[in-house]
Amino acid sequence: QVQLVESGGGSVQAGGSLRLSCAASGYTYSTYCMGWFRQAPGKEREGVASIDSDGTTRYADSVKGRFTISKDSAKDTLFLQMNMLEPEDTGVYYCAADSFWRVKEKLLAANFGYWGRGTQVTVSS
Numbered sequence: 001q002v003q004l005v006e007s008g009g010g011s012v013q014a015g016g017s018l019r020l021s022c023a024a025s026g027y028t029y030s031t032y033c034m035g036w037f038r039q040a041p042g043k044e045r046e047g048v049a050s051i052d053s054d055g056t057t058r059y060a061d062s063v064k065g066r067f068t069i070s071k072d073s074a075k076d077t078l079f080l081q082m083n084m085l086e087p088e089d090t091g092v093y094y095c096a097a098d099s100f101w102r103v104k105e106k107l108l109a110a111n112f113g114y115w116g117r118g119t120q121v122t123v124s125s
Contacts, residue, residue: 001026002024002025002026002027002097002114003024003025003026004022004023004024004096004097004114004115005022005023005095005116005117006020006021006022006093006094006116006118006119007020007021007022007023007119008020008021009093009119009120009121010120010121011122011123011124012085012121012122012123012124013123013124013125014085014086014087014124014125015084015085016085016123017082017084017085018082018121019079019080019081019082020036020079020080020082020093020095020119020121021077021078021079022034022036022077022079022080022095023075023076023077024076024077024078024097025076027076027097029053029098029099029100030053031052031053031054031100031101032052032053032097032098032099032100033050033051033052033053033097033098033099033100033106034050034051034071034078034095034096035047035048035049035051035069035095035096035097035106035107035112036048036049036050036069036078036080036093036094036095036096037093037094037096037109037112038089038091038092038093038094038121039091039094039118040090040091041091043091044109045094045109046060046107046109047060047106047107047108047109048063048067048069048080048093048107049063049067049068049069049080049107050103050106050107051069051070051071051078052100052106053073053100055071057069058106058107062088063089066083066084066085067080067081067082067083068081068083069081078095078097080093082121085121085123086123087123087124087125088123089121090121090122090123091120091121092118092119092120092121093118093119093120093121094115094116094117094118095115095116096109096114096115096116097112097114098111098112098113098114
């Protein structure tokens with residue numbers, strides 16, 4: 001059973017930084033894609049960033065240059081470093097994962113089968 005547990009959310013002022021972590025367990029895929037998604041009240045869940053098992057990364061245009069996704073394969077942990085945060089970044093941030101071959105669109109939430117429960121990020125102006 002795959003389990004994903006996010007941590008690191010909180011409240012910051014605009015321009016601040018946060019680092020999210022996602023601890024993964026029960027994962028057996030040798031090639032995989034893991035990602036961060038977020039959902040603001042009244043909006044659909046959107047892809048923020050994703051990373052493949054070979055280290056290939058991709059970002060939503062709205063976070064390029066501000067967010068960095070990374071992973072520690074030895075510790076089965078996914079990270080999202082968020083800098084220069086803006087009020088528009090507010091939302092619940094979710095960690096997601098699945099087999100690389102099943103995730104055709106790597107920033108599309110519907111393609112991921114495993115999800116964490118999320119962590120709240122609030123950015124005030």
